[in-house]
Amino acid sequence: MLIGIDSRMTPPLLHCLARMGHGDEIVVADANFPSASIASHCTLSEAIHLPGLDGPAAIDIITSLMPLDSFTDYSALRMQIDGAPEEMGEIHTAGWEVLTPRLPENGRLSSIERQDFYAQARRAFAVVQTAETRPYGCFILRKGVVF
16 A cells, blocks of 8 residues: 555556656547557557546546646647537546646647547557546546656
8 A cells, every 4th residue: 555646546557657757648548449459559558447437537546646748739638529629528628627727837738639639649658548438538648747
């Protein structure tokens, strides 16, 4: 047991976050996301599973330990809804509610088209698959630095 670590945190996820460096990205994917095939291209080639958590809960435990980046165009990305790129689904609003108070100074939240999301996810450090069932419930978080 460790003191101060959220009880929802798993050993594989904790190990992943500790290994990541500044600028590395982690995908928080919904239950429908092709996590195994996308993860096969990532630094960690096996998806990390959080079967009891939805997307915002996974974002919460990750960002409770991992700072978000403020040196690029975005700190986090959400997957856009096909045909409605500006529309925020319920899952996006819930994710942004968790992320907004954890943004560093000059941090930004943004979005990315679904097919571009898949391409970027293949270049991520790791993929975390959640039990999230709301459509387009996928995010990419970019690791920042601790000052």
